[in-house]
Amino acid sequence: MPERIFIGVAWPYANGPLHLGHVAGCYLSADIFARYHRAKGNEVLMVSGSDSHGTPITVRAEAEGVTPEEILNRYHPQFVDSWDKLGISFDLFTSTHTENHQEVVHDLFSVLLERGYLYEQAMLLAYCPDCQRFLPDRYVNGTCPHCGFERARGDQCDNCGRTLDPQDLIQPRCVISNSEPDFRESEHFFLKLSAFEKPLLDWVNQQTHWRPNVLNFTRRFLEDGLKDRAITRDLTWGVPIPLDGYEGKRIYVWFEAVSGYLSAAVEWAKLHGDGKSWEAFWKDPDTKAYYFIGKDNIPFHTIIWPAILMAYGGGLNLPYDVPANEFLSLEDRKFSTSENWAVWVHDYLSRYDPDPLRYLLSINMPESGDTNFSWAEFVRRNNEELVATFGNLVHRVLSFTYRNFDEKVPPAGPPGDLEQELLQSAREAMDSVDRDLRDCHFKAAIGRAFSLAQQVNRYLDARAPWQSIKTDRTEAATTLYTATTVINCLKMLLYPFLPFSAQRLHEYLGLEGTVESLSWDFDALIDAVQPGNPLRQPSPLYTKFDPQVVDDEVQRLGVSVA
RNA sequence: GGCGACGUAGCUCAGCGGUCAGAGCGGGCGCUUCAUAAGCGCUAGGUCACUGGUUCGAACCCAGUCGUCGCCA
Numbered sequence: 001m002p003e004r005i006f007i008g009v010a011w012p013y014a015n016g017p018l019h020l021g022h023v024a025g026c027y028l029s030a031d032i033f034a035r036y037h038r039a040k041g042n043e044v045l046m047v048s049g050s051d052s053h054g055t056p057i058t059v060r061a062e063a064e065g066v067t068p069e070e071i072l073n074r075y076h077p078q079f080v081d082s083w084d085k086l087g088i089s090f091d092l093f094t095s096t097h098t099e100n101h102q103e104v105v106h107d108l109f110s111v112l113l114e115r116g117y118l119y120e121q122a123m124l125l126a127y128c129p130d131c132q133r134f135l136p137d138r139y140v141n142g143t144c145p146h147c148g149f150e151r152a153r154g155d156q157c158d159n160c161g162r163t164l165d166p167q168d169l170i171q172p173r174c175v176i177s178n179s180e181p182d183f184r185e186s187e188h189f190f191l192k193l194s195a196f197e198k199p200l201l202d203w204v205n206q207q208t209h210w211r212p213n214v215l216n217f218t219r220r221f222l223e224d225g226l227k228d229r230a231i232t233r234d235l236t237w238g239v240p241i242p243l244d245g246y247e248g249k250r251i252y253v254w255f256e257a258v259s260g261y262l263s264a265a266v267e268w269a270k271l272h273g274d275g276k277s278w279e280a281f282w283k284d285p286d287t288k289a290y291y292f293i294g295k296d297n298i299p300f301h302t303i304i305w306p307a308i309l310m311a312y313g314g315g316l317n318l319p320y321d322v323p324a325n326e327f328l329s330l331e332d333r334k335f336s337t338s339e340n341w342a343v344w345v346h347d348y349l350s351r352y353d354p355d356p357l358r359y360l361l362s363i364n365m366p367e368s369g370d371t372n373f374s375w376a377e378f379v380r381r382n383n384e385e386l387v388a389t390f391g392n393l394v395h396r397v398l399s400f401t402y403r404n405f406d407e408k409v410p411p412a413g414p415p416g417d418l419e420q421e422l423l424q425s426a427r428e429a430m431d432s433v434d435r436d437l438r439d440c441h442f443k444a445a446i447g448r449a450f451s452l453a454q455q456v457n458r459y460l461d462a463r464a465p466w467q468s469i470k471t472d473r474t475e476a477a478t479t480l481y482t483a484t485t486v487i488n489c490l491k492m493l494l495y496p497f498l499p500f501s502a503q504r505l506h507e508y509l510g511l512e513g514t515v516e517s518l519s520w521d522f523d524a525l526i527d528a529v530q531p532g533n534p535l536r537q538p539s540p541l542y543t544k545f546d547p548q549v550v551d552d553e554v555q556r557l558g559v560s561v562a
Numbered sequence: 563g564g565c566g567a568c569g570u571a572g573c574u575c576a577g578c579g580g581u582c583a584g585a586g587c588g589g590g591c592g593c594u595u596c597a598u599a600a601g602c603g604c605u606a607g608g609u610c611a612c613u614g615g616u617u618c619g620a621a622c623c624c625a626g627u628c629g630u631c632g633c634c635a
Contacts, residue, residue, distance in 0.1 A: 213567080216566085217566085217633090220565080220566080224565090224634090295632090296632090296633085326567090326568095327631090327632085329631095334631085334632095363574090363575090363586085364574065364575070368576090369567080369568065369575090370567085370568075370631075370632090371574080371575075372574075372575095374573095374574085376573090377573080377574060377587095380573085380574085380587065380588085381574085381586090381587080383598095384586085384587055384588085385586070385587070387598060387600080388598080388600055388601080389586090389600095389601090391598075391600090392597055392598060392600045392601075393597085393600090393601085394597095395596095395597055395598070395600085396596050396597035396598095396600075396601080397596085397597085399596075399597065400596045400597075401596095403596090404596090443575085443576080444576085447576085447585075447586080450586080451585085451586095454586095454601095454602095457600095457601055457602070458601085458602065458603095460596080460597095460601075460602090461593090461594070461601060461602045461603090462602085464594080464595095464596085465596070466594095466595070466596040466597095467594095467596095469596090480596095540597090540598055542598085543598070544598065
């Protein structure tokens with residue numbers, strides 16, 4: 001029976017381009033998972049969008065002297081383009097700057113207010129008399145009271161690393177006008193998180209299938225106790241408060257952005273069908289909701305968003321799993337946008353194919369611990385593994401068959417022991433990768449698929465059809481037929497990871513339609529390759545990189561683009 | 563300052579109480595030639611950061627040390 005799977009993926013800030021850290025953090029694993037479930041015949045809805053309202057965007061806009069919309073309109077289309085070219089198959093990638101999103105957030109806000117989970121309270125905040133407005137914490141600079149650093153920010157001192165409140169600063173200054181702010185009271189709405197400490201702990205303790213890092217982190221967070229948090233700010237960019245008298249205030253991103261998971265589903269339903277189809281993904285308790293995020297986002301998805309959903313009532317599904325990845329570093333240093341220590345996704349895609357990158361980031365995914373990306377490793381894995389083990393296997397089988405058997409799948413004789421053995425291995429690999437992907441064990445899954453490719457290489461060496469074709473044409477035919485059927489299984493096993501080349505392979509095998517239209521079923525995949533079926537002229541699925549690529553790419557790192 | 567994570571073969575990473583500690587790649591030796599000098603076999607390589615402790619038994623649990631890195635006050 002088909003399952004229904006909701007996949008929410010972290011919302012990237014639309015204040016700068018995407019780099020490989022983002023991809024490795026959550027987008028690739030989400031996409032692998034989505035493609036796997038679609039191939040299994042399950043109903044998938046995968047959504048995300050540009051986080052349009054964060055302080056980073058207004059900071060960037062003011063620095064450039066443009067509106068926040070201009071920043072959003074610059075990066076959002078670039079994100080969409082990158083997802084398309086990288087094959088991240090969102091059903092909808094929207095933004096938080098839509099009317100629909102605002103309506104959904106207003107509904108959440110209003111219901112929570114009505115049910116008593118929001119309350120108003122005064123806060124003491126920095127106000128700049130020149131700018132005539134309240135200042136976000138990071139808009140205030142001053143001398144750090146701990147270390148004496150003169151350009152500490154209101155939220156944190158960059159010198160000693162301590163987090164601060166703007167009131168702590170000695171000689172605070174507005175970063176825009178450089179004048180001294182005063183501190184005024186401002187009324188804000190607070191989410192009564194404290195009310196959910198016990199229910200959340202009970203719920204979390206049932207989630208034994210979560211990754212240990214996610215579960216442990218969440219438990220510790222809860223054991224430290226939950227404090228109510230302000231969900232509004234004195235800003236003019238963002239979702240307004242749906243009440244009169246709050247014109248200078250907006251709903252703060254950490255409440256608003258996570259609501260995007262719900263609003264995006266609603267928007268998707270409006271775009272496809274009667275506008276009600278989102279409900280099956282949110283209200284049917286049999287639907288499983290997965291949230292793919294980086295580890296820095298864990299508490300928002302295992303505590304705050306579930307608390308909001310509990311507070312809202314209405315039977316909306318809580319997360320089933322939150323498979324958060326750890327961090328990727330780049331040439332042993334952490335990614336840094338400001339130092340241009342990054343590999344930008346659109347830049348990568350302007351020079352190289354998506355699948356080699358998807359391969360490397362899959363086999364070396366920061367699934368249970370931080371991992372490192374290096375160009376040397378990228379080139380090596382491509383040349384020695386992707387090309388040599390899998391690409392070459394496909395090419396040696398298909399080109400030999402195409403040339404010697406009239407451009408068709410050869411007529412097979414009865415299978416011998418080695419054939420039975422190989423087919424059994426393929427069947428087991430399909431079961432094993434199936435379980436691994438279901439459980440979000442991506443590295444284990446792709447590793448298992450590649451070990452099947454190695455087994456096919458071994459099988460070919462044992463049977464040596466380039467020899468047998470001279471003496472026993474039927475034996476050669478049987479060997480190549482068997483190898484081809486197993487390659488058809490490999491195509492499906494690797495499709496979630498390598499969708500572009502899997503589709504090309506699908507075509508070389510002479511099959512119509514898309515890989516995804518086939519089902520994840522061993523017998524069906526074997527049957528799809530019938531003797532006599534016409535093949536298409538194959539060409540290598542991947543090409544090797546010149547080792548010079550390593551030097552060229554490393555040279556680009558850290559170079560100022562200004 | 564508090565909390566936490568990580569430190570496993572030359573490289574990138576699995577393993578997280580119980581058969582001689584694993585994989586891929588790289589090294590050495592051999593086989594093969596259908597294939598993108600690709601494939602296959604054999605082989606070498608590790609005091610599982612260090613020091614103590616718990617246990618019949620620890621890479622895996624506990625404490626401390628060193629190193630790297632996060633989060634929080």
